[in-house]
Amino acid sequence: MMKSLSTGVSGLNINSEAMGVIGDNIANVKTVGFKSNSISFSSLLGHVLEGDTVGSGARIWDTDKLWLQGVPENTGNGMDLAINGDGLFMLKAVPDTGTAYYSRAGEFGINNSGYLVNPDGYRVQGYEVTDPETQALGTIQDIQITSDTVKPQPTSEINLSLNLDADSTEPYSTSVTVYDSLGSPVVITLDFTPDAADGGQPWTWTASVDPDVTSTPVTSTGSISFGADGQLTGLTDNPVIDVTGLVSGAEDLSVTWDLLDASGDSNGSVTGYSTASSVISLTQDGYTSGILKNISVTEDGFVTALYSNGQLVPKYQLALAGFNNYRGLKVEGNNLYSETMESGQPLVGAPETGRLGEITPGALEMSNVDLATEFVHLITTQRAFQANSKVITVSDEMLAELMNIKR
Secondary structure: OHHHHHHHHHHHHHHHHHHHHHHHHHHOOOOOOOOOEEEEEEEOOOEEEOOEEEOOOEEEEEEEEOOOOOOEEEOOOOOEEEEEOEOEEEEEOOOOOOOEEEEOOOEOEEOOOOEEEOOOOOEEEEEEEEEOOOOEEEEEEEOEOOOOEEOOEOOOEEEEEEEOOOOOOOOEEEEEEEEOOOOOEEEEEEEEEEOHHHOOOOEEEEEEEOOOOEOOOOOOEEEEEEOOOOEEEOOOOOOEEEEOOEOOOOOOEEEEEOOEOOOOOEOOOEEOOOOOOEEEEEEEOOEOOEEEEEEEEOOOOEEEEEEOOOOEEEEEEEOEEEOOOHHHOEEEEOOEEEOOOOOOOOEEEOOOOOOEOEEEEOEEEOOOOOHHHHHHHHHHHHHHHHHHHHHHHHHHHHHHHHHHHHO
16 A cells, blocks of 8 residues: 555656756746757656566656757847757857857847857857958857948959950040058940951050059050950960059059950950940959948858948858757757766867758747647646546545445
8 A cells, every 4th residue: 555655656756857957948938049858757666576576666767859950940030050960059158167058049149349149148159260351260269340441442453344346447445443551442444446457356445543643654555456356365364454653542454354364365355346345344353441331141051241332251250060969968958058078078160061061041949849748748747647646636535445344
């Protein structure tokens, strides 16, 4: 009789704990990056009765997290980040406690010192971009974006895509805006004049600049000819336009006009077809100075600064950490985890490398709690608790009857 009471009590205890786990899941149904928990039971070994082992109730065997992907929810905030696939964000406490923290909750923002932080002020970790051109990466450190200024870059090359009418005997003019070493715009006018005495071939081009901009007249000139297919012929080197004596005090400009490919043939940017002379496109590699306007994050995790001059400069690449056993991570609260012997050491890398997933900017990973499943567990756990309480009630009635025998 007494054994049945203790068996019923064990059932009450484990189902009370199970109700706590279910309640925690339901409470965190809107928690960013939350992973639902499950609880499992095992039987307690009892005594041998007529050759068979009879149990003595049940106990909690294990609690476990369900590491399934949560659904990303768009927020419209560019600093909200979700991981699509494996990995966790790496965070560091301030002041540094020496413990590395990890999280799936990418609800980040820039604090007053320019650091990328979570709502508790933990700093997000990333690889510093040491060379924006090649996107070479340095060491992992706190991501900090300061309100700096991009210095101007003088133009060194232009690519002018245009057609010069093969049937025309009229001159054609266009202009190209380039930038000097101080970031000031310099307008170069290009005049094209066909040789009327020889069917329009060759075309003579002349570059000029407003006299108010330079104290030295621009003397760059040359000629271009076209073959029967309308493509450039006869050039051996790309033309160079020199602009000297800039009144702004900027350095002299030497601008290469990109007309030839690596093999020395025409790159097709300038043609001589029988259609109206016109400019199709124009690019140049210079720009003025710029101040920081905005910050964005790409799918491969590059934290990029957008400047007022239109330049996009990658500053950092987010560092993600993967684990061989995510279930072995220690729950630290506030959507944070830390490594343990069971989880193994972190496998650190950039997004979209190895097993690590990609970044979804402007979104947050929602909890993976399935409310329908939790409500079913709620019902079954409640019924199990009631059944075990009934075992205790019936055992008590049996004990009462046993006591009545003495009377």
